Amino acid sequence: MSEAALKAAPGVPDANRWKALVFIALAQLMVVLDSTIVNIALPSAQQDLGISDGNRQWVVTAYALAFGGLLLFGGRIADLWGRKRTFVVGLIGFALASALGGAATNEAMMFGARALQGAFGALLAPAALSLLAVTFTDAKERAKAFGIYGAIAGGGAAVGLILGGFLTEYLDWRWTFFVNIPFAVVAAAGAWFVINEPAGSRNRSTLDIPGVILSTLGLVALVYGFTRAESEGWSEATTVGMFVAAAVLLVTFVFVESRVKAPLLPLRVVADRTRGGIYLSLGLAIIGMFGLFLFLTYYLQIVKGYSPVKTGFAFMPMVAGMITGSTQIGTRLMTRVRPRFLMGPGFLVAAVGMLLLTQLEIDTSYAAVLLPGMLLLGLGMGTAFMPAMSMATQGVRPQDAGVASAMVNTSQQVGGAIGTALLNTIAASATASYITDHIGGATSRTQQQLVQLQGQVQGYTSAIWFAVGILVAAGVIALTLVNAGRPGATAPAASGDGEGAEEELPIPVIAH
Structure with a gap:
């Protein structure tokens, strides 16, 4: 079917669009898995490569700095150079960097490989998101596509914990890097032959x-x-x-x-009320999510004594909740209600799930507290993430879809950095305070160890309380600022940012 015909009838089924989604989703899964899979392997890699305790943070930091710092640049490169080409180059580069990391013989090679992974990830991630934005132009099809994409984006990190645990326990930490190679090769080959970027969506301006x-x-x-x-x-x-x-x-x-x-970033992209609300609420939600992954991982392994693999499986209810919220609730309601009525309640349901987790004690039952808490958290996040990702580039020119998508990644990356630092500080302070107040009454070594464990749990719950408040704030912001109409309906008036005259895709909304 010609491009003109497709634009005239955007709802006409096109098998290639769904094939493209498979390879885009595969690439996204690889990037999300990498965010947690390497953390599981870090202790083993540190021992093998002789990385000092002072330098081990650079295995994570080198990736975070390159990825977070280059996202806007990567998004604009996708707009200028072509999203399909940028997507494929990002995949190939990520595979080569992963091979270098898996073959590392010293800390310098490891740090360099992680920085390269971050740099190519900054090319890959915005290109993938903006490819979906310009590929799925029919409201119902886009709802389904972003339901699948949102489930992968939300639940992939927990899957990474499982896969990382298996690879580290039963093979070798190097396979947490090598596993990226088949993902990247399959996604790159499929994308090259299947994805057809719509004509006229490339930005022809200078960098x-x-x-x-x-x-x-x-x-x-x-x-x-x-x-x-x-x-x-x-x-x-x-x-x-x-x-x-x-x-x-x-x-x-x-x-x-x-x-x-x-x-590089047209200010109208971030000045729009709906987009600004989405970027802000997503960033806040990621702060809360990072707190959960961080502290529950420590709680399950240090306090409860779970193995890495068992810890990964313990997160599966959250993954199930995310998949249900994204592919069932979000997809079915996206074209029927305004996005804020999915995002706001979704974040608030997630806050209720997080609230349950503030009740953690040393002997807390997994089935009574952690299971329902993680189910609600996943359900709420999946329901909220799906419309947020779908609406994040509403009203922008197709030529700016890459940099608008990069802003979503940037808000998540900065949110993750803030969440890790801020919530860790809160937890450490609460733990130290508890131990100082209670260690004097511990007369035996067993009692002292118990106070230490109780202090850690007190730190985790104090930080999780803070995360509850952040998720409530995200819900309020979504309900207040995100004022877009439902996809396929008449778009609301321009928000005063001058975008009313912009060239848009065939319907008012283009998906993130």
């Missing part, structure tokens, strides 16, 4: 070099500041310096973007 430099340095400084805050403290000189540098660089970036003819 905003000052914007690239300022945004990259600013985001790197911001992510690194939160990373140092976790390990070195919030008042440490370098940490404060990173935050000051990030603020100066990002404010300068906004000023430059308001002046240049072809900005």
Whole structure:
């Protein structure tokens, strides 16, 4: 079918679109798996490669800095160079970087491989999201596509815990890197032969070099500041310096973007009320989610004594909830109700699930507390994430879909960095306070160990209480700011950002 015919009748079934979704989803699964699978393997890799305790954080930090710092650049490259080409190059580069990490013989090779993974991931992720945005233009088809995509994006991290545990326990930590290679090769080959990027969706403007430099340095400084805050403290000189540098660089970036003819990030993309609400609520939700993964992993392994594999399986109710919320609730209601009536209640249901988890004790029953808590959390997050991802590029020009998609990734990446640093600080402070108050009454070694464990649980629950509040805030923001109409219905009036005159896709909404 010709492109013109497809635009005239966007709801006409096209088998290639669904084949494309398979390969895009496979690539997304690989990226999400990598966010947790390497963490499981880190202790073994550290021992084999002789990485010091002081340097081991760079296995995670090198990836986070490259990925977070280059996302906006990667999104704009996809718009300028073509999303299909960027997607394939990102996959191939990610595979090669993974091979380098799996073959690493020293810490320098490992850190370099992780940085390369992050850099190619910053090309891959926005390209994948924007490919969905310009491929699925019919409201009902898009709801189904993003239901599947949202389930993978939400539940892949928990699957990574299981896979990482299996590979580390039964094979070798190097396979947590090598496993990416078949994923990437299959996705790249399939994408090359199946995906057909719509004509006219590429941006033909020049690259905003000052914007690239300022945004990259600013985001790197911001992510690194939160990373140092976790390990070195919030008042440490370098940490404060990173935050000051990030603020100066990002404010300068906004000023430059308001002046240049072809900005890296057109400010109208983030100034729209609905998109701004989505970026903000997603970022907050990720802070809460990172807290959950972090503290429940510690709780299950350190307090309950679960193995890595058993820990991964313990997260499966959350995955099931996410899949149900995304593919059943979100998909079925996306074209019937406004997005805020899925996002807001979804985040609030997730907050209820998180609230249950504040009741953790050393001897807490998994079936009585953790199981229902994780089910509700997954159900709420899956229901909220699906419309958020689908609506994140509403009303933007197709030529800007890549950078708009990159903003979603950026809000999630920054949210993850904030969540790890902030909630860890809260937990550590509560743990230290509890131990100080109670250790004096522990006369035996067994009693002292019990106080230590109770202190850790107190720290986890204190941080989870904070995460509950963050999820409630995300729900309120979604209900208040996200004012878009349901997909396929008449779009609301422009939000005063000047986008009313923009060229849009065949219907008012293009999916993230």
